[in-house]
Structure formats: structure tokens, C-alpha cells
Amino acid sequence: MGAPLxxxxxxxxxEADVGDVPATFQVKFETTKGxxxxxxxxxxxxxxxxxxxxxxxxxxxxxxxxxxVIPGFMVQWGISGDPKLSSKWAxxxxxxxxxxGANRQSNVRGMVTFAKTGAPNSRSTQIFANYNDxxxxxxxxxxxxxxxxxxxxxxxxxxxxxxxxxxxxxxxxQDEGNAYLDKAFPGLDSIKKATxxxxxxxxxxxxxxxxxxx
Numbered sequence: 001m002g003a004p005l006x007x008x009x010x011x012x013x014x015e016a017d018v019g020d021v022p023a024t025f026q027v028k029f030e031t032t033k034g035x036x037x038x039x040x041x042x043x044x045x046x047x048x049x050x051x052x053x054x055x056x057x058x059x060x061x062x063x064x065x066x067x068x069v070i071p072g073f074m075v076q077w078g079i080s081g082d083p084k085l086s087s088k089w090a091x092x093x094x095x096x097x098x099x100x101g102a103n104r105q106s107n108v109r110g111m112v113t114f115a116k117t118g119a120p121n122s123r124s125t126q127i128f129a130n131y132n133d134x135x136x137x138x139x140x141x142x143x144x145x146x147x148x149x150x151x152x153x154x155x156x157x158x159x160x161x162x163x164x165x166x167x168x169x170x171x172x173x174q175d176e177g178n179a180y181l182d183k184a185f186p187g188l189d190s191i192k193k194a195t196x197x198x199x200x201x202x203x204x205x206x207x208x209x210x211x212x213x214x
Contacts (some may be wrong), residue, residue: 012101016193018049018050021042021049023041023042025049025053026039026040027040027146029151031158031192032190033157033158034153034157035154036154037151038112038147038148038149039101039149040052040053041105044144045089045098045114045144049146051094051125052093055078055132056070056195056196060194061191063192064077065166065190066159067166067181067185068164068166068167069160070160070164071156072131073130074129074131074134076128077126077128079117079126079173081177081181083174086174090124092125094121095121096120097143097145099143103213106138108130109133109136109140109149110131110152111148112119112127112129112147113143114126114127115133115142125177129155135195146173159189169184
């Protein structure tokens with residue numbers, strides 16, 4: 001089974017501003033199956049953390065479908081349901097990150113990573129969460145930027161009926177958005193809203209549960 005590859009972009013990676021991104025921050029994803037929380041670590045993937053922060057800030061993930069759900073492997077999302085928004089971001093790639101030492105993480109269960117092509121600097125908006133130990137992806141530049149802090153059971157309950165089928169139509173998803181997905185792949189689960197969690201007011205739901213710690 002191959003690594004998650006989004007539609008290839010055509011433009012070189014712009015410089016990402018990581019200066020204003022918190023060292024760690026949490027994002028709550030409200031979905032059609034319940035909520036899950038991701039904790040992002042800037043030191044693990046500075047450009048990845050900056051991009052996720054930017055996407056959440058503008059509401060990019062709101063109403064996104066989970067278009068690739070493969071039990072035992074991963075779940076992928078990050079193509080906007082709005083074709084105009086997809087077009088705007090399709091070529092806005094970020095530089096690869098190459099963390100070392102303690103900041104170098106592996107694609108084990110619960111880790112969250114940007115999808116990419118085989119080309120350098122090809123990360124854009126698509127991300128995936130690992131269901132199992134997928135450390136075989138590490139040498140190919142799939143650099144985790146965060147981990148699932150709570151709600152792994154939500155991610156594992158997402159509709160997996162279509163497997164790779166929708167993912168194989170990424171060009172059409174980019175061009176037609178949710179209108180295409182809802183017609184060709186009805187019943188896909190989706191993100192209602194993605195928002196930042198204030199660490200000072202985070203509830204127990206944002207705390208890692210047994211079996212969800214990385």
C-alpha cells in the first residue's frame with residue numbers, strides 16, 4: 001500500500017513564517033462522528049505547524065470531507081469543499097522540515113502528518129492521521145507535526161466504505177469540491193468546524209486517554 005499522495009503542485013515552496021506560531025497548540029475538530037483533538041508541536045515540524053495554524057485560523061478545514069479512510073493504515077483530509085478555496089491553496093506549498101534528535105518523530109499510531117508527493121517541498125493542505133505504526137513512511141519525508149491527544153476512537157469510526165476510491169479522484173475533488181463528493185461518494189464523514197483550544201481553559205476532553213499517548 002503506497003504512501004498518501006495528493007495532487008502534485010506546480011509551484012516551488014514559498015517561505016513560511018513560523019515566528020508567530022506557538023511552540024505547542026491544540027486544535028479541536030468537530031466532526032459528524034464526534035470530536036477529536038490534535039496537539040501540534042512547532043519543533044517537530046516548524047513549517048508544518050505554521051501551515052496548520054494558518055489553515056485553522058481561516059477556517060479552511062470547516063466542512064472538509066474525510067475522503068480517504070483505510071482501516072489499519074490512515075485517514076486523510078484537507079481538500080476544501082469549496083473549489084475556489086482549493087484552487088487558491090493547491091499550489092501554496094511549504095518547505096520540507098528535517099527535524100533532528102528528540103524533535104524527530106515517527107509515523108506511529110496517533111501521529112498526524114502532511115500528505116505529499118514524491119517531490120521535495122510538496123506539502124500543502126492535506127493531512128493524515130496514522131491508525132497504526134506506519135514508520136515505513138518516515139524515510140520518504142512524511143514528517144509528523146502533531147499527535148491525536150483525544151478522540152482516536154472517533155477517527156477510527158469514520159466511514160471507510162470507499163477506501164481509496166475517492167482519493168483516486170483528487171483532481172475532480174479539487175475542481176468540484178463537496179458537490180462532487182456528495183454525489184459520487186455519499187455518506188462520507190466530515191469536519192463541522194476546526195478551532196483552537198485555549199490551553200488555559202482546555203477541558204478533560206483534550207487530555208490524552210490511555211492508549212492515545214505517543
